[in-house]
Amino acid sequence: MSKQDLSVVDVSEAACCAPLACEPLNATEADELAPLFKAIGDPVRLRLLSLIACHEGGEACVCDLTSAFDLTAPTISHHLKVLKQAGLIDSERRGTWVYYWINPQTLQRLSAILGPRQAAGLVRA
């Protein structure tokens, strides 16, 4: 708590246009960001993320997800854990079932890093 709360390395959000194309990521930033992309760099996890995001109410229980794959429950559970540890999703147990939902902030952050626009509505076309 030396300075303000610079908790997460947030990539100079306001300043430039395309974060990734504006100034080179340093090793620290890359080490922090790469695992997020790696987490969605798997077909199963990408589909899981999509299934959760699309599910009504914005959340889905594991049983719904498992039935969409030809994989065993432990495998799905493993992938969900990876996504959760990356901060892409969150979960909560309600009675018998465990529900997962998307963390929009994290997703948005990744999109912003890759994509030029979106930094502000005033960005030139």
Next chain:
Amino acid sequence: MSKQDLSVVDVSEAACCAPLACEPLNATEADELAPLFKAIGDPVRLRLLSLIACHEGGEACVCDLTSAFDLTAPTISHHLKVLKQAGLIDSERRGTWVYYWINPQTLQRLSAILGPRQAAGLVRA
């Protein structure tokens, strides 16, 4: 101007909000997209991509890139190959040096998938 005409006007992709959050990716789409994310899911490759994107003229030669890492030239070459095979960058040899540049289309596509190009203004602090 029958109703048929209207029905033809399909706004499947324009109407929705966030590709990933709109309707679930099927296995084929996920199998196609995941490798792209996996390609940038490595700290070295993410930095490489950023270094290339930021370099003046939009392109960088391998010698510039190699010097930014504590890795051997073959390792850098390997990572560049991965990025190129994913369609994220392209390259050309000019005399002694080989130059790499970003393929903006691919990058934009990934950003669009993650980023809810949602109508509402984004976070404006």
Next chain:
DNA sequence: CTCCTGTTTAGATGAACTTCAAATCAGCGC
């Protein structure tokens, strides 16, 4: 042509990842 620098390929090794089966944990109903 021969050497030298820059880049890529080939092969090898150790770490990480995906997946499963078996076991364990967490609620719910009898």
Next chain:
DNA sequence: GCGCTGATTTGAAGTTCATCTAAACAGGAG
């Protein structure tokens, strides 16, 4: 309590990946 269903953890097998060294390839200079 006991058993049942849903979900996660554990341990292990097979595969993929990142990285290196050594060698090959490409182009320019002497």
